[in-house]
Amino acid sequence: MMPKVVRKFVIPGDVIAVGDYRSGSYIERRDNQYIALRVGLAEIGRDEVKLNPLSGPYIPHVDDQVIGKIIDITAFGWQVDINSPFFGYLPASFVFGKEFSPSTHDLSSKFKIGDLIAAKVEAFDRTRDPQLSIRGPGLGKIPKGEIVKMSPTKIPRLIGRKGYMIKMIATQTGCELKVGQNGIVVLTGTPEGIVKAANAIRMIEQEAHVADLAKKIQSYLSGGAS
Amino acid sequence: MEKRKLIDENGIRLDGRKWNELRPIRMEVGTLKNADGSAYIEFGKNKIVAAVYGPKEVHPKHEVLPDRALLRCRYHMAPFSVDERKNPAPSRREIEISKVIREALEPAIIMEDYPRTAIEVYVEVLQSDGGSRVAGITASSLALADAGINMRDLVVGCSSGIIDGQVVLDLNDIEDKEGSGDMPVAFMPNLNLITLLQVDGIYTKEQFKQAFELALEGGRKIYRMQREALISKFFGNTQPASAEEDEE
Numbered sequence: 001m002m003p004k005v006v007r008k009f010v011i012p013g014d015v016i017a018v019g020d021y022r023s024g025s026y027i028e029r030r031d032n033q034y035i036a037l038r039v040g041l042a043e044i045g046r047d048e049v050k051l052n053p054l055s056g057p058y059i060p061h062v063d064d065q066v067i068g069k070i071i072d073i074t075a076f077g078w079q080v081d082i083n084s085p086f087f088g089y090l091p092a093s094f095v096f097g098k099e100f101s102p103s104t105h106d107l108s109s110k111f112k113i114g115d116l117i118a119a120k121v122e123a124f125d126r127t128r129d130p131q132l133s134i135r136g137p138g139l140g141k142i143p144k145g146e147i148v149k150m151s152p153t154k155i156p157r158l159i160g161r162k163g164y165m166i167k168m169i170a171t172q173t174g175c176e177l178k179v180g181q182n183g184i185v186v187l188t189g190t191p192e193g194i195v196k197a198a199n200a201i202r203m204i205e206q207e208a209h210v211a212d213l214a215k216k217i218q219s220y221l222s223g224g225a226s
Numbered sequence: 227m228e229k230r231k232l233i234d235e236n237g238i239r240l241d242g243r244k245w246n247e248l249r250p251i252r253m254e255v256g257t258l259k260n261a262d263g264s265a266y267i268e269f270g271k272n273k274i275v276a277a278v279y280g281p282k283e284v285h286p287k288h289e290v291l292p293d294r295a296l297l298r299c300r301y302h303m304a305p306f307s308v309d310e311r312k313n314p315a316p317s318r319r320e321i322e323i324s325k326v327i328r329e330a331l332e333p334a335i336i337m338e339d340y341p342r343t344a345i346e347v348y349v350e351v352l353q354s355d356g357g358s359r360v361a362g363i364t365a366s367s368l369a370l371a372d373a374g375i376n377m378r379d380l381v382v383g384c385s386s387g388i389i390d391g392q393v394v395l396d397l398n399d400i401e402d403k404e405g406s407g408d409m410p411v412a413f414m415p416n417l418n419l420i421t422l423l424q425v426d427g428i429y430t431k432e433q434f435k436q437a438f439e440l441a442l443e444g445g446r447k448i449y450r451m452q453r454e455a456l457i458s459k460f461f462g463n464t465q466p467a468s469a470e471e472d473e474e
Contacts, residue, residue, distance in 0.1 A: 011371060013417070037376040039374070055373065085283065209464065
């Protein structure tokens with residue numbers, strides 16, 4: 001049998017557990033106490049404490065897929081708003097290749113200010129803004145779609161276990177969902193499907209801490225089907 | 227002018243409270259949709275909104291701190307918050323209170339987690355009734371938690387003071403103006419660390435000790451309300467799911 005996981009709701013300053021554990025993000029250790037740094041749902045396993053926060057800004061991590069908007073073009077790349085305290089930077093050499101030269105290539109021919117792109121976080125540390133790349137399947141310019149924003153900390157709930165939740169929404173609404181870890185989702189499909197998918201996303205955002213969320217979403221999606 | 231008595235022969239204050247009673251308090255988290263985090267507090271007749279923006283990029287650029295976040299606070303009283311219209315331009319008093327609020331909140335925030343960014347806290351007093359700085363601190367720390375900024379602890383503020391020679395908890399506007407001493411205190415209740423301590427008036431050693439302990443005691447009561455306000459915003463009245471239910 002799986003060891004039982006204890007869960008509790010915590011606010012900053014709360015002691016999640018006392019003892020010796022491996023601890024995840026948003027947890028600070030003081031002597032043998034594990035302190036929550038965010039409002040969220042804490043999980044205390046046999047040898048691990050975790051905290052799933054319920055609010056907060058998007059802090060980039062290498063290999064995250066993000067969706068951002070081009071906000072500026074410089075001589076050597078694009079500045080991208082990735083819904084984070086930090087701006088993303090997409091170097092032109094990642095797009096045009098090694099032979100890129102500012103005199104021969106026109107950056108605005110590829111992405112203009114206001115364009116929406118899906119990108120991957122290539123590098124990020126605390127000293128410099130995150131560097132993006134568009135090399136990879138499904139990355140690059142997003143030509144159309146409906147943007148839905150949600151709290152970045154709740155994206156894992158939208159995706160669900162092994163993508164269960166997101167696949168369910170996609171198949172039941174006939175929409176295609178492009179998800180950025182930074183809390184931006186782009187929906188494409190029929191207008192009815194988009195409305196339905198957007199409502200489902202809203203529900204997930206509001207009830208991210210609720211236990212049988214998948215069942216709830218399932219019944220919403222099948223109930224309203226015409 | 228003869229000074230009126232602030233405590234009657236039965237030990238009851240002008241607004242009907244005993245010496246160690248708080249005014250009625252109500253808190254709400256997430257009141258403003260457009261801010262990253264927000265909270266509203268009613269503290270007696272005080273009505274205060276706190277809003278948090280950020281972490282976000284710093285402007286002007288030269289103020290950037292390479293290793294940590296920059297905390298900015300603005301305490302402001304609305305022109306209609308007092309009896310006689312207040313000039314909306316920041317007064318000396320408001321600038322000072324903005325500074326002490328910033329310094330009261332800063333120790334709770336893990337500034338190193340957000341290098342090169344700014345966190346902005348706006349405390350807007352809509353109606354004022356004495357003790358607005360401590361109520362503002364209480365509301366701002368809720369707003370920071372709502373914004374999902376990493377914090378070591380919440381910060382709670384409470385004041386005490388001396389009226390008619392007696393130490394009492396949580397002065398209202400009249401007691402603040404006509405009393406002989408006022409002591410706002412802010413602290414982190416779990417860490418047991420003081421982040422703000424201001425005093426005016428003349429205290430004996432005994433009175434200081436008594437007033438200080440009283441403010442801490444009051445603060446602990448307010449902390450319980452703070453906690454409830456946060457829990458009810460984020461979790462409503464649901465219970466944490468047990469592990470089995472979630473294994474799908």
